Amino acid sequence: xxxxxxxxxxxxxxxxxxxxxxxxxxxxxxxxxxxxxxxxxxxxxxxxxxxxxxxxxxxxxxxxxxxxxxxxxxxxxxxxxxxxxxxxxxxxxxxxxxxxxxxxxxxxxxxxxxxxxxxxxxxxxxxxxxxxxxxxxxxxxxxxxxxxxxxxxxxxxxxxxxxxxxxxxxxxxxxxxxxxxxxxxxxxxxxxxxxxxxxxxxxxxxxxxxxxxxxxxxxxxxxxxxxxxxxxxxxxxxxxxxxxxxxxxxxxxxxxxxxxxxxxxxxxxxxxxxxxxxxxxxxxxxxxxxxxxxxxxxxxxxxxxxxxxxxxxxxxxxxxxxxxxxxxxxxxxxxxxxxxxxxxxxxxxxxxxxxxxxxxxxxxxxxxxxxxxxxxxxxxxxxxxxxxxxxxxxxxxxxxxxxxxxxxxxxxxxxxxxxxxxxxxxxxxxxxxxxxxxxxxxxxxxxxxxxxxxxxxxxxxxxxxxxxxxxxxxxxxxxxxxxxxxxxxxxxxxxxxxxxxxxxxxxxxxxxxxxxxxxxxxxxxxxxxxxxxxxxxxxxxxxxxxxxxxxxxxxxxxxxxxxxxxxxxxxxxxxxxxxxxxxxxxxxxxxxxxxxxxxxxxxxxxxxxxxxxxxxxxxxxxxxxxxxxxxxxxxxxxxxxxxxxxxxxxxxxxxxxxxxxxxxxxxxxxxxxxxxxxxxxxxxxxxxxxxxxxxxxxxxxxxxxxxxxxxxxxxxxxxxxxxxxxxxxxxxxxxxxxxxxxxxxxxxxxxxxxxxxxxxxxxx
Ligand code: BGC
Numbered sequence: 001x002x003x004x005x006x007x008x009x010x011x012x013x014x015x016x017x018x019x020x021x022x023x024x025x026x027x028x029x030x031x032x033x034x035x036x037x038x039x040x041x042x043x044x045x046x047x048x049x050x051x052x053x054x055x056x057x058x059x060x061x062x063x064x065x066x067x068x069x070x071x072x073x074x075x076x077x078x079x080x081x082x083x084x085x086x087x088x089x090x091x092x093x094x095x096x097x098x099x100x101x102x103x104x105x106x107x108x109x110x111x112x113x114x115x116x117x118x119x120x121x122x123x124x125x126x127x128x129x130x131x132x133x134x135x136x137x138x139x140x141x142x143x144x145x146x147x148x149x150x151x152x153x154x155x156x157x158x159x160x161x162x163x164x165x166x167x168x169x170x171x172x173x174x175x176x177x178x179x180x181x182x183x184x185x186x187x188x189x190x191x192x193x194x195x196x197x198x199x200x201x202x203x204x205x206x207x208x209x210x211x212x213x214x215x216x217x218x219x220x221x222x223x224x225x226x227x228x229x230x231x232x233x234x235x236x237x238x239x240x241x242x243x244x245x246x247x248x249x250x251x252x253x254x255x256x257x258x259x260x261x262x263x264x265x266x267x268x269x270x271x272x273x274x275x276x277x278x279x280x281x282x283x284x285x286x287x288x289x290x291x292x293x294x295x296x297x298x299x300x301x302x303x304x305x306x307x308x309x310x311x312x313x314x315x316x317x318x319x320x321x322x323x324x325x326x327x328x329x330x331x332x333x334x335x336x337x338x339x340x341x342x343x344x345x346x347x348x349x350x351x352x353x354x355x356x357x358x359x360x361x362x363x364x365x366x367x368x369x370x371x372x373x374x375x376x377x378x379x380x381x382x383x384x385x386x387x388x389x390x391x392x393x394x395x396x397x398x399x400x401x402x403x404x405x406x407x408x409x410x411x412x413x414x415x416x417x418x419x420x421x422x423x424x425x426x427x428x429x430x431x432x433x434x435x436x437x438x439x440x441x442x443x444x445x446x447x448x449x450x451x452x453x454x455x456x457x458x459x460x461x462x463x464x465x466x467x468x469x470x471x472x473x474x475x476x477x478x479x480x481x482x483x484x485x486x487x488x489x490x491x492x493x494x495x496x497x498x499x500x501x502x503x504x505x506x507x508x509x510x511x512x513x514x515x516x517x518x519x520x521x522x523x524x525x526x527x528x529x530x531x532x533x534x535x536x537x538x539x540x541x542x543x544x545x546x547x548x549x550x551x552x553x554x555x556x557x558x559x560x561x562x563x564x565x566x567x568x569x570x571x572x573x574x575x576x577x578x579x580x581x582x583x584x585x586x587x588x589x590x591x592x593x594x595x596x597x598x599x600x601x602x603x604x605x606x607x608x609x610x611x612x613x614x615x616x617x618x619x620x621x622x623x624x625x626x627x628x629x630x631x632x633x634x635x636x637x638x639x640x641x642x643x644x645x646x647x648x649x650x651x652x653x654x655x656x657x658x659x660x661x662x663x664x665x666x667x668x669x670x671x672x673x674x675x676x677x678x679x680x681x682x683x684x685x686x687x688x689x690x691x692x693x694x695x696x697x698x699x700x701x702x703x704x705x706x707x708x709x710x711x712x713x714x715x716x717x718x719x720x721x722x723x724x725x726x727x728x729x730x731x732x733x734x735x736x737x738x739x740x741x742x743x744x745x746x747x748x749x750x751x752x753x754x755x756x757x758x759x760x761x762x763x764x
Contacts, residue, residue, distance in 0.1 A: 046378055053125065057124070062359065062377065064350060070115065078100055082118050089122035098133060112179075132179075137151065139179070141179075144404045146173060149415050151186055157598060164215040167218070176400065182233050184233060187236065196521075196522065196558070198558040199577050207710075225402075232278055236281075238268060239260060239297055242264075244284060253287070261736035272306065281312060281313070290322055313346045332354045340359065340368055346376070413585060421647045422598075423572045424572040430650070431650060437486045440514065446474070447464065450517070451473075452580060453519050454525070460524060475489055506546060533560075556575075556576065595683055602644060604642040604643070653677055655754030658674070658757070663759075667729050667730065676722045687713060689710060691710065694749060695735070700737065708732045729744065733762050
């Protein structure tokens, strides 16, 4: 059925429903209601609909239910049970559903088509449902789609264009099946390397995360090719989720308010500026209070101070967790009271109707007013109107050829290529020049699932055989890249250097060890030791003892510590989680078809017991390294293996002639820094130029450096280009106090590019 015939079929249904009042008596609203007029202002449509709704219908809109409650099977395929939908809409007026699993687009289409039809038939006022899903790196909850690298790799590209593409392609490949609302981007700051959700972040720097998040939202929400649909993105997890004291997911965070304003908030502000429509709340507690029960964060900060007008959604069952996880509420009703008075609009329940029952009870007891419920329902309805759900509630299946197209996959491949971070390359072992014989070993050598990581096909990833057959593993990609080479795979873990193994290793030109991590998501990925697992370290050491040079290639969601083995390998590539096109990208870098240009988006620890972000405070090294007077010069004072921004190329770049247009700048003015970059090597290459500022003296101690601007450029061998950075006090020379007020302090600043720096003075 085409889209237009679907819509025509809908009109009589809505008309009939509208002519029936809640009690079934005389029609109350005989005229075509204003809320159905697509030309009326959204605010008017919202108010017109709101006054027609019963309290039960309003509360229903605030509920989000998991797909398993409307599925015919307990687990497994998307197989809708219409009776279950009818019950949830007729009796609970549920406004939103979520989640699912990776079935083909046509199956998703049928599921959402039926869900929408039944929901609209059963909803007295014909209010469409909004469907939410975690398509966090491409439409990853559907099969046959394009799967991008995870956010940590997009951060490593230092090129927001790739994040824009990820958002754009995700919208293109999921809008038609009726996935209206994507729980991405993740705007948490990747500051804690052991936290299992590090790979979902863009990295540790607020400026870079802001740029990537903004690009994603613009790509996803502004994609015109999905017309007539529009979509909503959801930034998560507000706020300060990413730095738990224990490193374990969803556990408590202790962080100063000044740091929240300076580090954790900027990405959310940039997202709001880009038109962000919804926010998901941090599921842990910050400074002792679960954020889901925090009036301070959800109302005072997010609404009153930042002026956010979109929908605030809970995370998974977080109202319930106020009772049985945080133990801050004695029962579900109290938890509902806490969360709603704190400021949530919609509860991702998701497996029961406790929130609906509790909120109705609180209303009837006079503890939560209709005005408060109206505030949230207004926002939810506005979202539904803004994305055109009333006009275009049904999915369509007439342009599925765009899903997983070669153009889209090419975009994912380019992102994966630019996300490869080469960190060691002794004697220019890489690129491999016409190798005749490669030994390939390690747990990621022939694995598809490891390349894609968590949140792919399902929450924790899938069994190996569920991944597309045309997706390369590192092994098959190497076969394609080096068609004349013999590639000898060591499939079982090598534990001793037997004569036979020794002979195999000696015969090879190079050993590629593909190690790292298996897929995990959220708390399932909690670990007690960030060191690369012992079995892998031992195997690398064993293979290296053969004397044949080793390339260490880690496919991993976080920087697993390799201090004990890094000296034994000649080359090291941090490949992150590069997605479905990742193996090809890796092979391209190994062969030199692609010159690596990724840079570390997070610092790489050297020790299990000590970790510094690159923008550490001078005093953080006082006891560890009392003689070090060079904080202002060193992004990595020796306590990290590699720092944020590190990464090698097959060419060399020289920075020269760093200039400032003036040695002084005042509020309302700007000065321009410029630097010349020259490709001094033999091959073309891309270089992310990272501009840092240092505020030399600050009353609130200042980081040793802060990224304030970046730009990636391509240069041919011998080519030079001059790059500039306009320094504006209102953008870059202030910091927030613990209430979020901007502090401008007169004094000296340093601007840096490469190893060069210049000093200037800020005077008010
Ligand atoms: C995660 C969110 C996710 C949600 C829905 C939660 O457990 O923390 O990031 O969007 O589940 O799947």
